[in-house]
Amino acid sequence: MSSQPSHPSLLIPGPIEISDEVSQAMGHYAQSHVGQPFVNTFGETLTQLRQLFQTSNPKSQPFVLAGSGTLGWDLVAANLVEPGEDVLVLHTGYFADSFADCLSIYGAKPTQLKAPIGDRPQLPEIEAALKEKKYKALTVTHVDTSTGVLSQIQALSDLIRRVSPDTLLVVDGVCSVGGEEIHFDNMAIDVCLTASQKAIGCPPGLSITMVSEKAMDVFKSRKSPPGSYYASFKNWLPIMQNYEANKPSYFATPPTQLVQALNTSLKSILSNPISDRFAQHKKVSDYVKSKVKELGLKELASDPANAAHTMTAIYLPEGLTPPEILPKLMSRGVIFAGGLHKEIAAKYIRFGHMGVSITDESRGEVDKALNALKEGLAEVQQAKGQ
Amino acid sequence: MSSQPSHPSLLIPGPIEISDEVSQAMGHYAQSHVGQPFVNTFGETLTQLRQLFQTSNPKSQPFVLAGSGTLGWDLVAANLVEPGEDVLVLHTGYFADSFADCLSIYGAKPTQLKAPIGDRPQLPEIEAALKEKKYKALTVTHVDTSTGVLSQIQALSDLIRRVSPDTLLVVDGVCSVGGEEIHFDNMAIDVCLTASQKAIGCPPGLSITMVSEKAMDVFKSRKSPPGSYYASFKNWLPIMQNYEANKPSYFATPPTQLVQALNTSLKSILSNPISDRFAQHKKVSDYVKSKVKELGLKELASDPANAAHTMTAIYLPEGLTPPEILPKLMSRGVIFAGGLHKEIAAKYIRFGHMGVSITDESRGEVDKALNALKEGLAEVQQAKGQ
CATH class of the missing domain: 3.40.640.10 (Type I PLP-dependent aspartate aminotransferase-like (Major domain))
Known part of the structure; x- marks a missing residue:
């Protein structure tokens, strides 16, 4: 059992979840x-x-x-x-x-x-x-x-x-x-x-x-x-x-x-080969990016070759903003970050996938986050009649 | 019961003991x-x-x-x-x-x-x-x-x-x-x-x-x-x-x-008047200084009016050095600090008395420290045939 009280999963590009x-x-x-x-x-x-x-x-x-x-x-x-x-x-x-x-x-x-x-x-x-x-x-x-x-x-x-x-x-x-x-x-x-x-x-x-x-x-x-x-x-x-x-x-x-x-x-x-750790981050990142694509969403990174494996920056559907979607994730126990790049801050969100949230798959946080994103988007779009 | 494992009392002029x-x-x-x-x-x-x-x-x-x-x-x-x-x-x-x-x-x-x-x-x-x-x-x-x-x-x-x-x-x-x-x-x-x-x-x-x-x-x-x-x-x-x-x-x-x-x-x-906290630090400091005097030891501070209430710097008896006395304190569960002023570092030790170690008298750490100092000095002096 975790020694930490129940809390939303922190999946921003840092700080991240810490192990017990x-x-x-x-x-x-x-x-x-x-x-x-x-x-x-x-x-x-x-x-x-x-x-x-x-x-x-x-x-x-x-x-x-x-x-x-x-x-x-x-x-x-x-x-x-x-x-x-x-x-x-x-x-x-x-x-x-x-x-x-x-x-x-x-x-x-x-x-x-x-x-x-x-x-x-x-x-x-x-x-x-x-x-x-x-x-x-x-x-x-x-x-x-x-x-x-x-x-x-x-x-x-x-x-x-x-x-x-x-x-x-x-x-x-x-x-x-x-x-x-x-x-x-x-x-x-x-x-x-x-x-x-x-x-x-x-x-x-x-x-x-x-x-x-x-x-x-x-x-x-x-x-x-x-x-x-x-x-x-x-x-x-x-x-x-x-x-x-x-x-x-x-x-x-x-x-x-x-x-x-x-x-x-x-x-x-360091108790495992460091190359395994990099491979795990890449595997989970590839999975996240494929799921983001399935949702019909676009990454900020213009090409898979220049996309990070520790996080994914995701454009929201046209007309949606972070203050609309982030609370829907929070109500599902998931914290993502809003945009940070001044020119486009209102158009995208950021999903950090690194550390214990992805090396310990039994935590199930990545799928929880992807589901929250899917449901949260649907909820916002329905409310807006889109 | 304390949530922290049993450990020596940290009575240096910072870091200090922390509450549970x-x-x-x-x-x-x-x-x-x-x-x-x-x-x-x-x-x-x-x-x-x-x-x-x-x-x-x-x-x-x-x-x-x-x-x-x-x-x-x-x-x-x-x-x-x-x-x-x-x-x-x-x-x-x-x-x-x-x-x-x-x-x-x-x-x-x-x-x-x-x-x-x-x-x-x-x-x-x-x-x-x-x-x-x-x-x-x-x-x-x-x-x-x-x-x-x-x-x-x-x-x-x-x-x-x-x-x-x-x-x-x-x-x-x-x-x-x-x-x-x-x-x-x-x-x-x-x-x-x-x-x-x-x-x-x-x-x-x-x-x-x-x-x-x-x-x-x-x-x-x-x-x-x-x-x-x-x-x-x-x-x-x-x-x-x-x-x-x-x-x-x-x-x-x-x-x-x-x-x-x-x-x-x-x-x-801030749950108590801050003046009470200052008074408690002064009270314990006065007590420590009187006990140090009883042991025949001299403070670095040349006059009671310019002696701090959060710590006491104590000259060791002639011929004794911090590396001789500090382990004797440690074996009694007390950590003091050695000297820091370059010109006289080998001649004195420092006792920090602040925070929870002195506001929570039930911890008994001040008397534990004073006893350890008394016994430790006697042990070193006996071993040296003084």
């Missing part, structure tokens, strides 16, 4: 942040993250900070780019605009490469842009939570290595890590930033980042000091290294219960 | 950060904070962010001080050095006024400093967690209003809010920053700040943009205002479970 074990870990009794039991747990968690991101280079550096996913942008902007340097920002929705804003605050010069809604910038135009100017970094949203568009990390990486090998590849993996295939080493990623509350299956409150050896070298050779105090690699690097060596260390108090929850979730994730 | 209700709130099921149930909880929590800080000015602005207490310094440095402006930093230990570092990162020019260890800067020297130069802000650590020294906020505030009324009074209340007397309005405080894991009685992971109307006006009239993205008032102000008006809003995902825990803790704190 993770929920229990959140209620962990108070621990000293510098006492050996917690130090060992945090150390193990950092090592687990190496496995999750699939990096075996000991000089790859994990960071786990109290913060929202957004804090990962500050980590990149304040540590890896110096004032005046150019950054190429691939735009697939809401989050590129915000990342660009963040870069500007710290003095970088972002150039956005925008794709039409539902699409992603194409390799030839990215190649042309990279040849035009020297970019310190290229940022890409792996899964754009606002549109459900998936970007191709391997192809991007290949392009960068060929055309502009000094450019750092920065992957915003907030809605992808733990659900979409990421192989930090093989894909030659320099930064992959994420948050705890998406496909990793934890409550929100942790900013989680993996940084490559190359990016750490870039950081170490920067001329200006980091542009942030709380988000400074300089302040956190010795702390993370000490914790991973099971040595107590202090810069700011880590959120001990959230780290316990992350440790618990990662233990569960 | 708070622990259960941490295990709250997943909620949408923009769904009405959580929006209402967050809104209520922000209003509760007005009561905790004792401000009735509707233009005082609470901020609750995912982050460690340290993030509060970035909030001040990135939003309220502009590059090149002077800040007077009152030094009572470790934390002033760090706050000064943070201010420098964002371009401010901190001037430290240092007191001897165990003491605090005196009003006449502060007055002289304020007359010498125009300071944008003065920062003071209300309770310095590294030394247990208490600063006098009311007297400081009176001085500032008299000598340099434009200077913002910034109180680092990380180890004080919820335990030491703070009256935001009466004391004319401009910023009071704190964290969740000290006298507020929550797990770590939340940065909590109250900002005065005057300070918000200073922010709104700044010439340069805020120096941080994640810690920007510009990004968070509309979010906090919307949540408090029970309207969904999004900049970055708040840590929903930690907010539930904070709401639960504040509900308990």
